[in-house]
Structure formats: structure tokens, C-alpha cells
Amino acid sequence: QAAPNRPPKSMGLFGPVASLPEFPDHVDLIEVADAAHPFRLTTSPARNFLNSTFSETPVSKAKEGRPELLLHPDDAAAYRLANGDRVEIGNARGEVVLHARLFDGIRRGVVIAEGIWPNSAHERGEGINVLTGADAPAPYGGAAFHDNKVWLRAAK
Known part of the structure; x- marks a missing residue:
């Protein structure tokens, strides 16, 4: 039986609810960067189109240019x-080629792919969603499209 003001001990697919602290400040229930995947990927909206909305209109495409990956200049230098x-x-789900855009307004170890470009805008025909999971993250489900660990390298 759950204590007052506490969720039930088991939520099935909703994650390890029973092991959460009573008043969590921060709990790493996301994909955490590791030696094989040293970067955290976020798929943030682009300025000229919201997610996939308007991503195929000529004006929006012209303003955004192409799918790019924002990365900190020091991270870029480390990878030449x-x-x-x-x-x-890439990660265990797949691999995507983008063009680097250096930006010192983000933390080292974080990379940002702005906008949900159509697959056809990517040189291999697969877009950024190849790298994001579809599983409902803990606790209580939701969306995991900002919680992905990835590796990076100069494209061949």
C-alpha cells in the first residue's frame, strides 16, 4: 500500500516509481552520457518551423538552410x-549525418539538432528521429526526445 501523497510502489511500464525519493530534486531516469556516447542530444524547435510544421515550405527551408548540429567550439576542436x-x-538506434554549426551558447557535452526536418532533407534519407527512442520514459511516461545519448565523429 502506498503512503499518503506517494504514488503506488509499482507503475509497470512507468518506471521505478518505488525507488524515487519522496521529494526528488533531480533523478537520472534518462539516457546519461557514457564513455561510448559522450554527448547528450536535444532535438529543439528551429526558429522558422516548429517541429515538422512548416518544415517543407519553401520560405522556411530557405531561412533554415539545412539540417545542422549545434556543438560547443571546444567540443568541435577536440574532434577536429x-x-x-x-x-x-549516432547511438544504438542508428546514425545521421548533419553539418556542424559551432555555438558557444551551449554547454560542453550537449549537441542540438534544431527542427524536425523531413527525412528527404538528410543525405542518407533518415532524419534525426532515427536517434530518439519511442519508449515512454520514467516516471509516468511522457516523451524522451530530449534524453538521448550519442557519439559523434567527422563524417566519411
Whole structure:
């Protein structure tokens, strides 16, 4: 039986609810970067189109240019990447090629792919959603599209 003001001990697919602290400040129930996947990927909205909405209109495409990966200049230097270089990112789900855009307004270890471009805008015909999971994350479900660990390298 759950204590007052506490969720039930088992939520099935909703994650390890029983092991959460009573008043969690932060709990790592997401994909955490590791040695094989040292970067956290976020798929944030682009300025000129919201997710996939308007991503195929000529004006929005012209303003955004192409699918790019924002990364901190120090991270880019560590991988010998320059602004505009082709960069491949991936994880156990797949791999995607984007173009690097150096931006010192993000934390080291974080990469950002703005906008949900159509698959046809990517050189291999597969978009950024190849790298994101469809599983409902703990606790209580939701969306995991900002909680993905990835590796990166200069594209061949």
C-alpha cells in the first residue's frame, strides 16, 4: 500500500516509481552520457518551423538552410571539426549525418539538432528521429526526445 501523497510502489511500464525519493530534486531516469556516447542530444524547435510544421515550405527551408548540429567550439576542436563540416552522430538506434554549426551558447557535452526536418532533407534519407527512442520514459511516461545519448565523429 502506498503512503499518503506517494504514488503506488509499482507503475509497470512507468518506471521505478518505488525507488524515487519522496521529494526528488533531480533523478537520472534518462539516457546519461557514457564513455561510448559522450554527448547528450536535444532535438529543439528551429526558429522558422516548429517541429515538422512548416518544415517543407519553401520560405522556411530557405531561412533554415539545412539540417545542422549545434556543438560547443571546444567540443568541435577536440574532434577536429570546423563550422560547416559534415558530422555523423549516432547511438544504438542508428546514425545521421548533419553539418556542424559551432555555438558557444551551449554547454560542453550537449549537441542540438534544431527542427524536425523531413527525412528527404538528410543525405542518407533518415532524419534525426532515427536517434530518439519511442519508449515512454520514467516516471509516468511522457516523451524522451530530449534524453538521448550519442557519439559523434567527422563524417566519411
